[in-house]
Amino acid sequence: MSKILVVAEHGNGTVRKATLTTLQMARDLAAKKGSSIDIAVLGHGVGGVAEALKGYGAETIHVADHADLAYPLAPTWAKVIADIAQAADADVVAMSASTTGKDILPRVAARLEAGMASDVVAVVDTDDGPGFRRPMWAGALLADVVIDSDVWVVTARGSAFDAAAATGGSSDIEAFAADPAAAASRTRFVKFDATASDRPSLDEADVVVAGGRGLKSAEGFSQVMEPLADAFGAAIGASRAAVDDGYAPNDYQIGQTGKVVAPQLYVAVAISGAIQHLAGMKNSKVIVAINTRDDEPIHKIADYSLKADAFTAVPELVEKLAARG
Amino acid sequence: MKILVTAKRVTDPNAKLVINDDGNWIDDDVEYILNPFCENAIEAALQLAEAGDDVETVAIGIGDDEVQRFIRQGALARGVDRGIWVEAEEAELDSDGIARILKAVVEKEEPDLVLLGKQAVDGDSNQVAQLLAEMLGWPQATFASDVTIEGNEAIVTREVDGGLETLAIGMPCVVSADLRLNDPRYASLAGIMKAKKKEMDEYEPDDLDIDDLDPKVRVVAMHEPAGRSAGVAVADVDELIAKLATEARVI
Numbered sequence: 001m002s003k004i005l006v007v008a009e010h011g012n013g014t015v016r017k018a019t020l021t022t023l024q025m026a027r028d029l030a031a032k033k034g035s036s037i038d039i040a041v042l043g044h045g046v047g048g049v050a051e052a053l054k055g056y057g058a059e060t061i062h063v064a065d066h067a068d069l070a071y072p073l074a075p076t077w078a079k080v081i082a083d084i085a086q087a088a089d090a091d092v093v094a095m096s097a098s099t100t101g102k103d104i105l106p107r108v109a110a111r112l113e114a115g116m117a118s119d120v121v122a123v124v125d126t127d128d129g130p131g132f133r134r135p136m137w138a139g140a141l142l143a144d145v146v147i148d149s150d151v152w153v154v155t156a157r158g159s160a161f162d163a164a165a166a167t168g169g170s171s172d173i174e175a176f177a178a179d180p181a182a183a184a185s186r187t188r189f190v191k192f193d194a195t196a197s198d199r200p201s202l203d204e205a206d207v208v209v210a211g212g213r214g215l216k217s218a219e220g221f222s223q224v225m226e227p228l229a230d231a232f233g234a235a236i237g238a239s240r241a242a243v244d245d246g247y248a249p250n251d252y253q254i255g256q257t258g259k260v261v262a263p264q265l266y267v268a269v270a271i272s273g274a275i276q277h278l279a280g281m282k283n284s285k286v287i288v289a290i291n292t293r294d295d296e297p298i299h300k301i302a303d304y305s306l307k308a309d310a311f312t313a314v315p316e317l318v319e320k321l322a323a324r325g
Numbered sequence: 326m327k328i329l330v331t332a333k334r335v336t337d338p339n340a341k342l343v344i345n346d347d348g349n350w351i352d353d354d355v356e357y358i359l360n361p362f363c364e365n366a367i368e369a370a371l372q373l374a375e376a377g378d379d380v381e382t383v384a385i386g387i388g389d390d391e392v393q394r395f396i397r398q399g400a401l402a403r404g405v406d407r408g409i410w411v412e413a414e415e416a417e418l419d420s421d422g423i424a425r426i427l428k429a430v431v432e433k434e435e436p437d438l439v440l441l442g443k444q445a446v447d448g449d450s451n452q453v454a455q456l457l458a459e460m461l462g463w464p465q466a467t468f469a470s471d472v473t474i475e476g477n478e479a480i481v482t483r484e485v486d487g488g489l490e491t492l493a494i495g496m497p498c499v500v501s502a503d504l505r506l507n508d509p510r511y512a513s514l515a516g517i518m519k520a521k522k523k524e525m526d527e528y529e530p531d532d533l534d535i536d537d538l539d540p541k542v543r544v545v546a547m548h549e550p551a552g553r554s555a556g557v558a559v560a561d562v563d564e565l566i567a568k569l570a571t572e573a574r575v576i
Contacts, residue, residue, distance in 0.1 A: 073492075074455065074465055099485040103467050106420070106455035115421060115541025118450045126545045135550075136449055141342055141350060144546040148539075186495030187464045190480070194488040201487070207575075232576075240504075250470070250484050250505055256446065257504055259486075265575040275338070282553055286573045288565065294558065303556035303573065306565050316562045321576070324566070 002035035005090035006058070007042070007081055009100060010049045017204045018096035020163035023056055025156035026094050027164060028123040032130040035092065038062060039171070040084045042077055042178070044070035050173050057167040062088060064178035072100050075185035078107030080178045085112060085151070087176070097155035098203070105155050114151035119260075121160035138256035138279040158203050159262035159283065195251050197236075202254070205235035208263045210254055210281070213241040214270025214292065214310060221247040224269060224314045231321045237261065237281075239271045255280035270310045273298025290314065326377060326474070326496075329436035330370040331427075332386040332400045332408075333360040334415075335447040348546040357391070359399035362442025364509040365502035369472055370440050371404050372507065377474060382406050383434060387426055388415035393525065401520035402512035408525040409434075411533070419540035420448070424456035429533035431461060436497065438479060443468050443501040454501035464494035467501040 004026045009016040019039075026037050039058045041050045043065065050063045062084045068076055081104070085093050093108055095101035097119040109116040122133040124144050131146040132154060202208060209228045215221045221242060229236045238248035240255055254261055256276040266284035271277060273289070273296055281287070282301055289302035292309055299305045306313060336342070337356040344350055367384065374380035384400030386392040389412070396408040411426050418426075431439060444451035458465035466472075466481035470489065473480045474496075483490045484503050494500075512520070530538055559565045569576045 074467075075459075078459060099468060099483075102451050103455065103465075103485075106452040107459035107465075109421070109452070110424070110456045110459035115419065116450075116452055117542060118452060128543075128545060131545060133548075134449075137336070137342060137447055138338060138449065139550060141344070142548045142550050143544045144548070145542050145544050147542050149541040185464055186498070188478075188493040190491035190493050192488055192490045203486070244505075250503075251486060251488060256449070257444075265569070265573075282550075286569070286575050287553075287556075288569070299558075300555045301553040304565055304568050305556065305558045306562070307558065308561075313562055317565065320562060320566055324570075324576075 002033045002092070003088060003090045004030055004035045004037045004092040004094060005040055005085050005088060006037060007040045007093065007095040008049060008053060009096055009098060010041070010043065010046065013048050015049055015052050017163055018098050018158050019053070021158040021161040022094050022096045022156045023164035024161040025120060025123060025154070029092065029130060032123060032125065038088050038090060040064065040081060042069045042080055054171045054173065055166040055168055056164060057169055058171040060088065060172045060174055062174055062176045064176040066178045066180055068180040069178060071189050072104065073185055073187045073189065074104045074107055075183040075187060076180035077104050078111060079183035080180055081108045082111035083179070084176055091150065092152045092154065094154045094156060097157045101155045105153055109153040112151045112153065113149060114153045115147040115149040116153040117145050117147060118155050119157050120154050121157050135279070138276050139282070140275065157260055159260050195249050199229055200233070200235045202235045202237055202259050202261055206263055207232040207234035207265045208237050208261050208284070209234045209267040209269065210237035210239065210271060211242055211248065211269045212239040212271030213245060215242065215247060218247045220311070224310050227318045228267065228269070228314050231318045232265070239277045268298050268302070269314060271298055272296040273301070326379070326438070327381045327383065327434065327436040328370045328373060328438045328440060329383050329385060329431065329434055330366050330400065330405065330440040331363050331442060332367065332384045332396045333363050333442065333445050334386065334388060334392055334395045335360045335445050338446050344547045344549060350547055359395050360442050360445045361504065362444060362446070362502055364399065365504060365506045366440040366442050367400050367403060367405060368507045368509040369502055371510070373472065373474060383409060383436070385409040385411065385427070385430055387411045387413050387423060396525065397520045398512065398517070401523045402516045403510055404516060407523050409528065410525055411528045411530065413530055417540065418538060419542045420450050420452035420456060421541050422538040424453050424460055425535055425538060426530060426533065427453070427457050428460045429535050433533070438496060439499045441499070441501045443503050454499050458499040461499070463498050465499045466492050466494050468503045469500050470503050470505045472500055472506065
């Protein structure tokens with residue numbers, strides 16, 4: 001029988017939303033393929049993460065708790081994930097298309113001689129059985145792909161799936177005797193410089209406000225975007241042009257080469273809307289564009305377009321939102 | 326030290342792609358460019374060669390004979406020492422097949438470092454560097470925004486969710502380039518002239534003893550994404566707030 005192994009993502013002992021969106025993709029696939037679902041939790045001191053996932057309908061939660069797995073280094077994590085998949089006889093391995101999932105899962109595919117579908121946005125029926133829909137050419141086209149190998153490896157785009165809801169029940173939790181050392185990774189973790197922010201992360205925020213090159217400088221960017229983000233409780237994003245010009249750090253970047261988001265509300269400020277940017281936000285529920293020009297590509301997809309100077313319109317918007325309470 | 330770097334050809338990201346009755350995209354008249362991420366990888370190879378002693382750089386391209394032009398103009402004209410062209414029907418290869426070809430070339434060339442673009446901007450799969458690293462049993466550092474060589478290690482800063490990560494990986498190793506790694510140089514006229522005489526090895530998969538290139542992943546249909554129509558222009562901030570509150574109901 002088919003079994004899908006979902007690899008959990010977590011941080012500071014808590015389950016990331018990316019785990020639950022991947023779980024939803026797995027449920028969609030399980031419904032078509034008649035699969036059961038297992039979860040793999042890798043890390044060090046991650047018993048709490050496994051406990052937190054007990055009520056999501058997985059048959060077994062495999063816990064690989066090992067000091068050498070504390071940080072997700074690709075060679076070691078890939079080896080242990082592949083080992084769990086083989087031990088559990090899983091025929092699908094899934095993880096989110098976060099930078100972690102993108103880094104690790106192709107190595108799992110190579111180990112299992114599996115075909116891999118990246119950045120999947122939907123599970124679809126094809127003439128050849130269950131398949132996956134995924135964007136190509138920055139989302140200009142959507143391809144339906146099928147995987148012909150015995151084992152399938154999939155990364156799921158977080159913004160394309162709802163977070164799976166708890167179903168009750170209680171999964172079996174089993175310790176997995178991980179042997180990461182055998183991966184001989186020759187990889188040393190040196191440091192992680194976190195982008196300091198008290199705001200919600202881009203992939204988890206209900207509202208995203210994003211600034212573009214029209215904000216003219218790093219000072220202009222923060223002066224306009226930070227109060228706006230505060231007013232909405234939003235995450236801040238940026239166009240690639242704004243990132244390239246040094247107005248915002250790279251992990252703010254939204255688009256083909258950055259993050260893909262689909263929040264309830266997306267406010268694009270002084271962004272023209274190159275196709276590479278639209279690829280990262282066009283599935284947002286409601287899109288607002290604030291721009292001094294009204295002939296930019298962003299206006300072709302925005303629900304509400306305000307032709308105005310961001311330096312005056314945004315502070316006014318912030319003030320009036322505050323007055324609404 | 327020897328660096329192997331990829332030169333992949335992609336369709337122009339600004340080209341309008343059309344789907345035919347068979348559900349496949351039509352490639353008539355579509356312009357091709359060098360994959361932007363491969364340009365970053367090539368620039369990184371050149372900078373490492375300039376910073377080090379006795380570094381040889383080799384560019385590899387896979388595809389039909391048109392690919393040779395991208396190897397010469399995109400890599401050799403910029404300063405890469407020589408090229409390798411593997412003649413293959415690229416459209417029939419998936420990421421796994423590309424990685425298998427690269428693995429065979431790596432085993433022949435024995436580079437210390439393989440530099441690739443983090444993804445091709447046509448397929449957007451972001452798999453080949455990682456697949457290659459695992460097939461070789463080598464360490465990897467993907468999405469690199471900085472690469473230096475210290476002794477027998479590559480020190481790589483990676484652009485990941487939430488910040489910047491730095492890894493030290495022992496050579497031989499695989500690194501995939503992100504866009505902020507560098508600003509790719511233009512080829513000089515002298516470089517373009519020199520590139521015409523640079524060595525280009527040619528292989529077919531059979532020459533490399535690759536037995537299985539059957540794709541594991543098959544595209545069975547293509548769709549145009551659902552269009553999103555333009556909404557309304559609002560006159561001022563008050564109208565915007567009113568629409569968001571009463572029509573869109575998001576505030």
